[in-house]
Structures are given as C-alpha cells and as structure tokens.
Amino acid sequence: MSRAAVQKTEPEQAPKPALQAGSIQELKVTGHLMTLDSGLFCIVNEASAAATGEQGLPGVRISPPPIGATGIEITGFRADGWLSGHGDAALVRVSEGPAQILVTVYQIAGLADAAPRLQVMRLANGAAPAPTAPAQPPEVMDVLAHIQTRGDVGAKFGDWLGEPGTGTWIEGIAIAAPEGIAPVDFSYQAVLGRGWLSPWVEAGQYCGSRGMALPLLGLRVRLQGEAAERFDIACEASFVDGSKAGPVGNDETCEADSLAALEAVRIGLVPRGRVKAAARGRR
Known part of the structure; x- marks a missing residue:
C-alpha cells in the first residue's frame, strides 16, 4: 500500500484595502534627552535620501524638557519649529549648563533607513551675550x-x-x-x-x-x-x-x-x- 504525499497549502489572505481619503497613517515617535554644556550649538537634521516627499520625514522637534528647563533658548530657522529630513537646523543656547533638551523624532514606521541624521555643532563656548531688545526700524529704512x-x-x-x-x-x-x-x-x-x-x-x-x-x-x-x-x-x-x-x-x-x-x-x-x-x- 503506497503512502500518499501530503502538500501543505497556505490559507488565502484577503487583499488589504487601499488607503482611503481621511485614513490615518501610524508614525513611529521616539523621545531622547540630550545633555549640552554651556555654549551655543547648531543642530542639523541633515538632508537624507530617506526624506519622504513633501512630508519631510523623518522630522525632528527640539524643545525644552517639561521641567528644569532654565537657561535654555531654542531658535529654529523655520517658523513652525520643524527640522525636516531636507536639511533644516536649529540653534540652541545654554547659559547654565550642563542642561538637557528634548529631541522628539517622527518616522514612518517600518521604512528602512528612515532614522534622521542629526549633527550637533558647537559654535561658541560658554554663555552667549544676553539678547538685546530689538529696536523698531525707522520707517524710511528699506x-x-x-x-x-x-x-x-x-x-x-x-x-x-x-x-x-x-x-x-x-x-x-x-x-x-x-x-x-x-x-x-x-x-x-x-x-x-x-x-x-x-x-x-x-x-x-x-x-x-x-x-x-x-x-x-x-x-x-x-x-x-x-x-x-x-x-x-x-x-x-x-x-x-x-x-x-x-x-x-x-x-x-x-x-x-x-x-x-x-x-x-x-x-x-x-x-x-x-x-x-x-x-x-x-x-
């Protein structure tokens, strides 16, 4: 009596529905505390081939931590505060170091090589001079x-x-x-x-x-x-x-x-x- 061969088959999977207008895309969000000494720093989200279209992900936001954020000033070159994956930068001045800043990273989940490439450059040692109050420009000046x-x-x-x-x-x-x-x-x-x-x-x-x-x-x-x-x-x-x-x-x-x-x-x-x-x- 011969033994019949048994062939395993995988169950059919229902096709995934296409994304519809108004659908929600999940992102991977991680937070990091970065410690900086007193001085002036420039943090750059270097331009990356993984930056996704107009979304500019992976995106980064630099902010003070919820508590204990004395002596920290953060200025971005973009008005909305984002450091996109297209090479944006922010300045961080620490007058009472060492101090910590909060670095929050937004990535597309599951996308290979989607991590941002952050570069931290020290521009000056010690505390920078206190900012002066901006004067109102005369109306005749261009x-x-x-x-x-x-x-x-x-x-x-x-x-x-x-x-x-x-x-x-x-x-x-x-x-x-x-x-x-x-x-x-x-x-x-x-x-x-x-x-x-x-x-x-x-x-x-x-x-x-x-x-x-x-x-x-x-x-x-x-x-x-x-x-x-x-x-x-x-x-x-x-x-x-x-x-x-x-x-x-x-x-x-x-x-x-x-x-x-x-x-x-x-x-x-x-x-x-x-x-x-x-x-x-x-x-």
Whole structure:
C-alpha cells in the first residue's frame, strides 16, 4: 500500500484595502534627552535620501524638557519649529549648563533607513551675550540688519548697511519690498556654511538670529515674476577678513571665497543687464 504525499497549502489572505481619503497613517515617535554644556550649538537634521516627499520625514522637534528647563533658548530657522529630513537646523543656547533638551523624532514606521541624521555643532563656548531688545526700524529704512554689539541698524536701498573694516558681523537681516514690487516676488536667503543656505523668506521677514552670536556668511537675493522682467539685483558685500564680493545679480550668492562673516552689504535695483556690465568694469 503506497503512502500518499501530503502538500501543505497556505490559507488565502484577503487583499488589504487601499488607503482611503481621511485614513490615518501610524508614525513611529521616539523621545531622547540630550545633555549640552554651556555654549551655543547648531543642530542639523541633515538632508537624507530617506526624506519622504513633501512630508519631510523623518522630522525632528527640539524643545525644552517639561521641567528644569532654565537657561535654555531654542531658535529654529523655520517658523513652525520643524527640522525636516531636507536639511533644516536649529540653534540652541545654554547659559547654565550642563542642561538637557528634548529631541522628539517622527518616522514612518517600518521604512528602512528612515532614522534622521542629526549633527550637533558647537559654535561658541560658554554663555552667549544676553539678547538685546530689538529696536523698531525707522520707517524710511528699506533694509534692517542686526549687527554684533550694535543691535538693529537700518539703511536705504543703494546705501551700505554695516561699516566695512569694523570687524563686527551681521547676525540677521530683513529687507522690505521695493516700491512697486509685491513681497512675494522679492525673497532672500542667508549663507550659513559652505553650500548651506537658510530657507527662502519673503520681503519684510527676518532672516538670521539675534543675540545668538551666529554670523551670516553671505546673502542671496531673488526677484521673480514681473519684477524679474524689469529689474536686476545689485548686491555687494564686505567681510570681517577684509575680502569683498560682488556686485552679483538676481538669484546669485554673494559670499567670500574664505566664507568669512558678513560685516556690510549694499543692495540695489538696476535695469536688467547693468549688474554684469558693472562687474566687468571693476575687473
């Protein structure tokens, strides 16, 4: 009598329903306490190939712990406080270290290589100077900068903002939209490192830091829409090591080859094509 072979079969599984509008996606959320000594730090969520589309995950939020958060100041370059997986950063100043900050990480569950790549850079030892109260810019001023040890200083388009040769750097800048140009068509970025720029901000918004002892390393100004068809940017700058840059035109970065801190800048509008001609004339 022969023995029949037995074949095992797996039970059929019902197909998973497709995600519908209004469905909830579960995230993996973890919290960590990071201890920092007294000083100024920059925490960067480095740009990652695992960053998921417009969601920007893995995302990170930096905050003080629920209790015992004395002597900690946190400033993000994004107004909403997020450090997305596209390379956002935040500044942390600890005046009474060692102290702990809360780092909360949001990831897509089950996604390989979805952990954020956080980099912590120490920018200064000890406690940074206490922030000064920002002064209200005069109404006649078009450009406002927060300058090391001086506070807020204003200038008109075409005039120097800051003083070349002083060795004091610019920590942040705000530029009003020129007359006849919509704020959405006039935007700018700050240079924070080699190949590292802050997010774009529209005209009238502040870009940089106050009282955090972090200098800007250059500037990039952009015109769009009808404004870009009629005008070009003329941006030139001097830096604390004595080097100079510019004038550069629309959407071009004005920075020193040495990446020295920005000490003075002059921004103007000219009819299209004249910026490059002026630059050739200076050679």
